[in-house]
Amino acid sequence: MDIRFPIGLLFVILGFILAAFGLFTMNDAELYARSLGRNINLWTGLLMLVFGGLMLLSTRKKKK
Amino acid sequence: MVNNFTLHLIDYAIMAIYFVFVLGIGWALKKYMKSSSQFLEGGKSIPSWITGLAFISANLGALEVFGMGASGAKYGLMTAHFYLIGAIPAMIFLALFMMPFYYGSKARSVPEYLKLRFDEKTRGFNAFSFAIMTVFASGISMFALARLMEVMLHWNFHYSIIASAVIVLVYTYLGGLKSAIYNEVLQFFLIVVGFLPLVIIGLQDVGGWEGLTLQLNDVAVSKGFEAGTWTSTWKYLGSAASNPMGVDWFGMFMGLGFVLAFGYWCTNFLVVQRAMAANSMSGARRTPLIGALPKMFLPILVIVPGMIAIALMSRAENGLMLIGDKGQTDYNMIIPSMLVHYYPTGLLGLGITALMASFMSGMAGNVTAFNTVFTYDIYQSYIRPGKSDNHYLKIGQFATIFGVAVSIGTAYIAANFNNIMDFLQLIFAFVNAPLFATFMLGMFWKRTTGNAAFAGLIAGTAAAALHYSLTIAEGKGGWLAQLVEYPSGMAQGFWTAIYAWSVCFVLTIIISLFTKQLKTDDDLRGLVYSLTPKTYDEPGIPWYDKPVVMAVIIGALSIAITILIW
Numbered sequence: 082m083d084i085r086f087p088i089g090l091l092f093v094i095l096g097f098i099l100a101a102f103g104l105f106t107m108n109d110a111e112l113y114a115r116s117l118g119r120n121i122n123l124w125t126g127l128l129m130l131v132f133g134g135l136m137l138l139s140t141r142k143k144k145k
Numbered sequence: 146m147v148n149n150f151t152l153h154l155i156d157y158a159i160m161a162i163y164f165v166f167v168l169g170i171g172w173a174l175k176k177y178m179k180s181s182s183q184f185l186e187g188g189k190s191i192p193s194w195i196t197g198l199a200f201i202s203a204n205l206g207a208l209e210v211f212g213m214g215a216s217g218a219k220y221g222l223m224t225a226h227f228y229l230i231g232a233i234p235a236m237i238f239l240a241l242f243m244m245p246f247y248y249g250s251k252a253r254s255v256p257e258y259l260k261l262r263f264d265e266k267t268r269g270f271n272a273f274s275f276a277i278m279t280v281f282a283s284g285i286s287m288f289a290l291a292r293l294m295e296v297m298l299h300w301n302f303h304y305s306i307i308a309s310a311v312i313v314l315v316y317t318y319l320g321g322l323k324s325a326i327y328n329e330v331l332q333f334f335l336i337v338v339g340f341l342p343l344v345i346i347g348l349q350d351v352g353g354w355e356g357l358t359l360q361l362n363d364v365a366v367s368k369g370f371e372a373g374t375w376t377s378t379w380k381y382l383g384s385a386a387s388n389p390m391g392v393d394w395f396g397m398f399m400g401l402g403f404v405l406a407f408g409y410w411c412t413n414f415l416v417v418q419r420a421m422a423a424n425s426m427s428g429a430r431r432t433p434l435i436g437a438l439p440k441m442f443l444p445i446l447v448i449v450p451g452m453i454a455i456a457l458m459s460r461a462e463n464g465l466m467l468i469g470d471k472g473q474t475d476y477n478m479i480i481p482s483m484l485v486h487y488y489p490t491g492l493l494g495l496g497i498t499a500l501m502a503s504f505m506s507g508m509a510g511n512v513t514a515f516n517t518v519f520t521y522d523i524y525q526s527y528i529r530p531g532k533s534d535n536h537y538l539k540i541g542q543f544a545t546i547f548g549v550a551v552s553i554g555t556a557y558i559a560a561n562f563n564n565i566m567d568f569l570q571l572i573f574a575f576v577n578a579p580l581f582a583t584f585m586l587g588m589f590w591k592r593t594t595g596n597a598a599f600a601g602l603i604a605g606t607a608a609a610a611l612h613y614s615l616t617i618a619e620g621k622g623g624w625l626a627q628l629v630e631y632p633s634g635m636a637q638g639f640w641t642a643i644y645a646w647s648v649c650f651v652l653t654i655i656i657s658l659f660t661k662q663l664k665t666d667d668d669l670r671g672l673v674y675s676l677t678p679k680t681y682d683e684p685g686i687p688w689y690d691k692p693v694v695m696a697v698i699i700g701a702l703s704i705a706i707t708i709l710i711w
Contacts, residue, residue, distance in 0.1 A: 122491040125338065125492055
């Protein structure tokens, strides 16, 4: 088993959930009062999506 | 106000998805678990970037996340010593000089190496003390995990204990060491992504590094130290009185940097086991070096939040309160409290998941080290030798269940005694500090005899206990008399280790000279430096994969970081 696959998949799924939730709550000032008004759900979600995507991509290249 | 938080569906969903993956990895590896070596040693088949991350992730349990966050608040940036001088030189030494003997010999565990190099009693002493330490360490992580579930999810404490025990048991029982290692890598990335936003937002809140420095200057002055003490590492180590840790440069260098670091990173089977699971000799040697790279940057994730917290808490209007605050400051709860303080719904779920992941890796790491030592060094040696491999596979699986079950007991002990963490770290120091003297002499001086090693180890451990009984720090120790008072428990621990190591080192040499070497040079081939050929790595590896090259890069980088935060 290539561990990069489950890691990539988990990060893509969680990243998607967080980013989507972040987009959905874009104008919810109350929710983001804790995090100094920054939509950190969106940012962290996007970061996880990119990382997870790269992990998944690296498993692909190897199979060729 | 901080304690007012509620978790929503999305937070629970993130946790649930993570647990599906954790169990799924164990389940997917189940089909490979056909022999005891697959189950207990990972089949020596794992690439070094994976074992390298597992090498540091297995440590990143409750003791580290709680302990380093708390120390960040109490001592400031000085805590980073545990990640630089207290880790990197020892990791480099393990990779370059010691790993060839662990990986190259037939030993399947650290105690087994002691048996091959010295004798049965030295192995027995190490195997039993190590087995006891691992179930305690695993119980502490389990206790921390259950406490977290109780505080954050409002679960019943007893159910939380059972739930965390079942999850860890399932994935280590199904997939053995490999499953633990794979999950440690997953957990490592999760911890990074779960804690990083905390540091970024927290730093912004206090006005960046500059702002943090200014606020910590006030904190330092209010505690009677010079302004920069909370934001420097070596600058105020000239004398023990000028820094909050109460340690001078010699105690730091010898106590932490030499005895404790080398004793921990080079002889603790919990970490060494990860390297021994690598797929080649050079891979095993690269493991600590690959682990060393992220290790140097971990202070950003675990220490800086503690520093931010102490800065925020110095002004009540910031509203940071520690969870579980019952009138007294529980520094252990700094990271969970900071998560709740800054994270909105969604990210909060991820942050809690990262914490849970950290505690589970702490548990699983100890359980997988325990079952190997139990099976090979206790059961196969003293209870039933000479059975079929299938029999030992079954015993390994049984030992996994047994280890988790005993950890539940130790978790309750931890729940009932407030300072169990301090006590345990003390025991680690008693056992690990002299052990490094034994290994150093055993690996590099072929004249060292089994009787000397055993006597030295016992004497070193006794010296540690005696030193602790005769000195006092923060009201601890001094059971017999209070000859010396140290300014902090940390200073006391460092000096305890220095004495223990010195007694073991000197005594082992003297007794070796007066006892007969029972092992022939042939017995010691592959176990002692002077009797082993110096070409360790398999031929044909590219220059950038060579352990020596990586060691030079890691060493240079760690020196650069040390100077940067001097």
